[in-house]
Structures are given as structure tokens and as C-alpha cells.
Amino acid sequence: METTTDTTSAHDVIATEVSSWPGVQSAPGRRGEFSFKVGKREIGHLHGSRTAHFGFPKDIGAALREEGRVGPHPVAPDHTGWGARQIETDEDIEDVIALMRQNYDRVVARHGVPGSG
Numbered sequence: 001m002e003t004t005t006d007t008t009s010a011h012d013v014i015a016t017e018v019s020s021w022p023g024v025q026s027a028p029g030r031r032g033e034f035s036f037k038v039g040k041r042e043i044g045h046l047h048g049s050r051t052a053h054f055g056f057p058k059d060i061g062a063a064l065r066e067e068g069r070v071g072p073h074p075v076a077p078d079h080t081g082w083g084a085r086q087i088e089t090d091e092d093i094e095d096v097i098a099l100m101r102q103n104y105d106r107v108v109a110r111h112g113v114p115g116s117g
Contacts, residue, residue: 010049010087010096018043018100023113036100039114043103044096052085052096054103069095 011034018036019026024043029035033053035045044054053073056064061081064070070083085096 010093011046012049013093014046014052014087014096014100017097018104021101021104023108023115024104038104038107039111041107041111043107044100046096050087052087052099054083054085054099056081056083056103060102064099069099 015026015034015036018024023038025037027035029045033045033047036043042055044052046052054061054070058081061070061079061083064083065072065080070085073079073082073084076082083099085092085099087093087096
């Protein structure tokens with residue numbers, strides 16, 4: 001399956017969805033990435049429309065690797081909490097959004113939505 005339409009990039013689809021969640025701030029980073037944060041906690045970032053990077057607790061990251069949903073992060077391939085996901089299909093886009101949502105839900109459950117209290 002091909003990714004999105006010719007007029008909408010994977011980056012745009014993911015950024016539009018993730019940025020719509022309460023408390024999410026999105027912005028370009030210093031290393032060319034486009035990050036999504038809830039307060040000071042990053043829930044993931046994109047490198048264009050080709051790759052997403054995540055940080056998870058080690059047990060969750062290891063389970064996601066076993067499931068084949070993420071692979072090793074190129075900077076720290078042995079760090080099981082860090083993961084990378086290639087974006088090639090619409091299914092990949094949907095799963096990147098789901099992985100960011102998993103991180104979002106975990107952060108909000110622990111720390112709340114910034115500015116809502």
C-alpha cells in the first residue's frame with residue numbers, strides 16, 4: 001500500500017493528528033527532527049515522512065520490538081527503551097500514531113495534561 005495521497009505527506013497526517021491531542025506541543029528540534037511533547041516529556045518525533053523515533057520504558061520498548069512494531073534506534077541500538085519505526089505505508093502511519101498515543105496516554109495518566117489543573 002502506498003503512503004497517503006500526493007498532496008498529504010505522512011508527516012502532515014501524523015502531525016495533524018498528534019498535535020490535536022490536549023496538551024501536545026509540536027515543533028522542529030535542533031537536529032532536524034519534528035518533536036511532540038506533553039509538557040517537558042517527548043512522546044516521539046519524526047524525521048520527515050520517513051522515520052519516527054520513540055522512547056519507552058525498557059519493558060514496553062522490548063515488547064514492541066518483539067512484536068515487530070519498532071526496531072532499534074540508530075543512535076542507541078542496544079537501548080531497549082528507544083525505538084524507531086520506518087514509515088512506508090498507510091498502515092505504518094496509523095501505527096506511528098498509535099505508538100505516540102500509547103506514550104501520550106502513559107504520560108497523561110502519570111502527570112496529567114499540562115495547564116488543565
